[in-house]
Amino acid sequence: MSGKIIAIFFALLILIVGGGMYYLQVYYYYREVTDAPAVLELAGPEGQPVQIPVRDYQGIYSVSSPLANRACFTTDPATAQTATLYEKPTPLIPPRWFDCFDVGQLSDDIDAGLAKTYLVHKDIAPKIDAVLAIYPDGRAFEWRQTNEEAEEKRTID
Known part of the structure; x- marks a missing residue:
């Protein structure tokens, strides 16, 4: 009988710890951006920034990882042409739960040439770039990803 009690105890413990880990990874470390930017600066030719207007901004960031930032908004695609x-x-x-950012559709559209991608900021954190995709209708999606330096060394500082 005591073996069953110990087994039930450990099963419950595993469920509680697993649920806690899930909550931490999916909800706890993410925060919604409350002060939406009116303008976003993209990297331009010869280091000159290119400013694009931002409307209807929805964004999240993570307190635990510089890679976890995402944003969805609308802009004027013509303003980014020199970026x-x-x-x-x-x-x-x-x-x-951040449902405005459909990574599958976005990846397919980038591959098909339906959205152009721009560099927002090189090395916004060590070995991490901020990237923006803009559709011709003005929908825009920002994220962060490892750059070629991280890919060469397979590490992030």
């Missing part, structure tokens, strides 16, 4: 294009965009998956 630096980004060579190898790889949108990262946001938490499920």
Whole structure:
């Protein structure tokens, strides 16, 4: 009988710890951006910033990882035409509850050339770039991803 009690105890303990880990990874470390920017600066030619207007901003960031930032908004795509294009965009998956950022559709559209990707900021954190995708209708999606330096060394500082 005592073996069953110990087994039930450990099963419950595993469920509680697993649920806690899930909550921490999906909800606890994320925060919604409350002060939406009116303008976003992209990397431009010869280091000159290119400013684009921002409307209807929804964004999240993580207190535990510089890679966890995501944003969805609308802008005027014509204002980004002189910004630096980004060579190898790889949108990262946001938490499920941040539903404006559909990484599957965004990745497919980037591959099909339906959205252009731009460099927002190189090395916004060590070996991490901020990237933006803009559709011709003005929908825009920002994320952070590891850059080529991190890929070469397979590490993030």
